[in-house]
Amino acid sequence: MMTKGGPARSRSKVWSALGGVLLVVGLSSCAANAGNEEESQTEVTEAPMDLGEQVLGDWASEEKGQPHLTFAEAGKVSGSDGCNGIGGEYTVNDEDVTVSLGAATLKACPGVDDWLRGVATVTVDGDTMQVMNADGDEIGQLQRSDAAAE
Structure with a gap:
């Protein structure tokens, strides 16, 4: 028995779920890169001269x-x-x-x-x-x- 809008609705749910996963991965990547920027901006100090x-x-x-x-x-x-x-x-x-x-x-x-x-x-x-x-x-x-x- 086939429900109304069956295959099209399933594809839509898959694309929505995939879009959500991509959004989470993208935001995680931005957060990780923001941390790297802070690290790269940290000033390196030289050891004092003897x-x-x-x-x-x-x-x-x-x-x-x-x-x-x-x-x-x-x-x-x-x-x-x-x-x-x-x-x-x-x-x-x-x-x-x-x-x-x-x-x-x-x-x-x-x-x-x-x-x-x-x-x-x-x-x-x-x-x-x-x-x-x-x-x-x-x-x-x-x-x-x-x-x-x-």
């Missing part, structure tokens, strides 16, 4: 004579106390950098404070280098002056 990387480069002061130091990757340091050339080696420790100066020139420069000649250790805080003497007292500061900081 002290050995932070100290590398050129550091200077605007004081008379423009005292400055340059820390190279090979553990070498060079510069000027504002009057005389200085140089030596440095070693990176857990919390600071130990500087061992070698021979330097010794010309007289009236009015120039040669405080940088007393460097024993340095620490870095952003673009500022604190310079300490052998007693651990801060004797001055230098500012990062190389293009790598920009």
